[in-house]
Amino acid sequence: MARHKPDPLIVANLEEATAAVGEIAALDRNIQAVEADMQAEIDVAKARARARAEGLQARRKELADAVGVFAKLNKDTLFRDVRTLDLGYGKIGFRLSNPSIVQDRGVTEAMSLAKLHELGLTDGIRVREELARDVLLGWPDERLALAGVKRRQRDTFFIETAREKLPEEA
Numbered sequence: 001m002a003r004h005k006p007d008p009l010i011v012a013n014l015e016e017a018t019a020a021v022g023e024i025a026a027l028d029r030n031i032q033a034v035e036a037d038m039q040a041e042i043d044v045a046k047a048r049a050r051a052r053a054e055g056l057q058a059r060r061k062e063l064a065d066a067v068g069v070f071a072k073l074n075k076d077t078l079f080r081d082v083r084t085l086d087l088g089y090g091k092i093g094f095r096l097s098n099p100s101i102v103q104d105r106g107v108t109e110a111m112s113l114a115k116l117h118e119l120g121l122t123d124g125i126r127v128r129e130e131l132a133r134d135v136l137l138g139w140p141d142e143r144l145a146l147a148g149v150k151r152r153q154r155d156t157f158f159i160e161t162a163r164e165k166l167p168e169e170a
Helices: 014-073 109-119 141-146
Strands: 084-086 091-093
Touching: 014 091
Parallel strands: none
Antiparallel strands: 084 091
16 A cells, blocks of 8 residues: 655745634634534433433442441351451452541641640651742752752743634635
8 A cells, every 4th residue: 555645734924824723713613512512412421321320329329238237237247257258249348448647536737746846756747848949930040050950941832713703714
C-alpha cells in the first residue's frame, strides 16, 4: 500500500489567518453542540439505569444489613477459628483496619500540637520544608543561581475564538 503524505495547510497572510480563526470558531460551536447532545443522551441513559437499579440496590442493602447483623450476633461461634467464612455464593468476615490516629472528642489538632511541644515530644510533629517559590520570584537571577534554581517564563501561542462573532458561511 502506498504511503500518503498529507499537504499541510499554509496560512500565508492576515486575511487567511482571520478566515481560519473564523472557521475554528464555527467548528468550536459545532463541537460544543455535539458534546451537549452527547451529554444529554448520557444523562438520560444514566437516569434510566438508576431507575432500573434502584429496587435492586435497596434489596441488596436490606440483605447485606441482615447478614451483617447475623454475623455480628454470632461472631463468637462463626468466627472463632477463622476471620472469613465461605458461604458458597460469597464470603463474609471481619477485617481489622490499619491503625490510625484520631483526635479525642473536644480536642483539636492545635491543642494536640501544643501539648506535644509542651512535653518535648517533637518527634510526633511533622515539619515540612519546601521552596517559597513566591519569594524566590522576587530574587535576582544571580541569587537564584546560588540556590540551583532559575526563573522560567514561557510565551505560548493561543487561539481564543469570539463566540458571538461567526463568519456568515458558518
